[in-house]
Amino acid sequence: MGRRIGYFVFGFAVWMLLVYTLHYQEVIVGIGVALLAAVLFGRNLPVEPSRLLNPVRWFWLLAYIPVFAYMCLKCNIDVALRVLSPGLQLKPGIVRIRTSLKSDIARVFLANSITLTPGTMTVELKEDVLYIHWIEVGSTDPVEAGRTIIGPFEYFLSRIFD
Amino acid sequence: MIDVLGWISLCTGVGFTVLGCLGLVRFPDLYNRMQAATKCVTLGTCGIMLGVFLKSGFGALGVKALLCALFVLITVPVAAHALARGSLIFGVKLWKDTVKDEFTDDRGGESIIEGPK
DSSP: OHHHHHHHHHHHHHHHHHHOOOOHHHHHHHHHHHHHHHHHHGGGOOSOHHHHTOHHHHHHHHHHHHHHHHHHHHHHHHHHHHHHSSSOOOBOEEEEEEOOOOSHHHHHHHHHHHHHSTTEEEEEEETTEEEEEESBOOOOSHHHHHHHHHTTHHHHHHHHTO | OHHHHHHHHHHHHHHHHHHHHHHHHHSSSHHHHHIIIIIIHHHHHHHHHHHHHHHHOSSHHHHHHHHHHHHHHHHHHHHHHHHHHHHHHHTOOBOTTOOOBHHHHHHTOOOOBOOOO
């Protein structure tokens, strides 16, 4: 039940942001749509609702955004330079790394964060093992490679989701 | 001031999108192309959306642009992951200079790294 309520609140908030008006017709339709979605899909909500109300987690989420934006921009410039360099400087490979994150949602966010920082792309996520396509393999040692790829992500994500 | 920031964000976004498309043409195999195509273009799209938001401010248009950026950020890596995983399992060849492929090794399959021509 808690999950369904959480889903309803979240869905309704997104709806109101999308229409961005307080006209009563939009509100009524929004309640209807959010209710329907919550009843149909609510139990699939991947986060415990009690965790959503924890302000410490929200603080870490806010702290994560600038870190992620910085990494993303830095790595994007790196790939852009690679695209422009005359001789293609590529040394691609697929490496296997392990994560210490426990919950599914945290692992999914880790995989997505890795994919969005260019140079690395998650091709498979199985339990705690991630297979990463790396545009320039820096190290073939799993621990060393893991530290380079995951960087500060794990530190933040474990505080947000675990 | 905010208008200038908006223009800078828009131009950066367009620039990264162009570079991403260039990478799509220049890179040698599917996986490397996906690196350029999905990510530079994601940052480019988010830059454009952020520029639209900065120029129009908090209104129906600006908030929609921000939400679009958020949706793109969440969905693009999932789609890229699915495409790359499907291609690997199907056996689309890796570039000949690929250093290692632990995914296929662990599955016990034959190497799908393209041999020297």
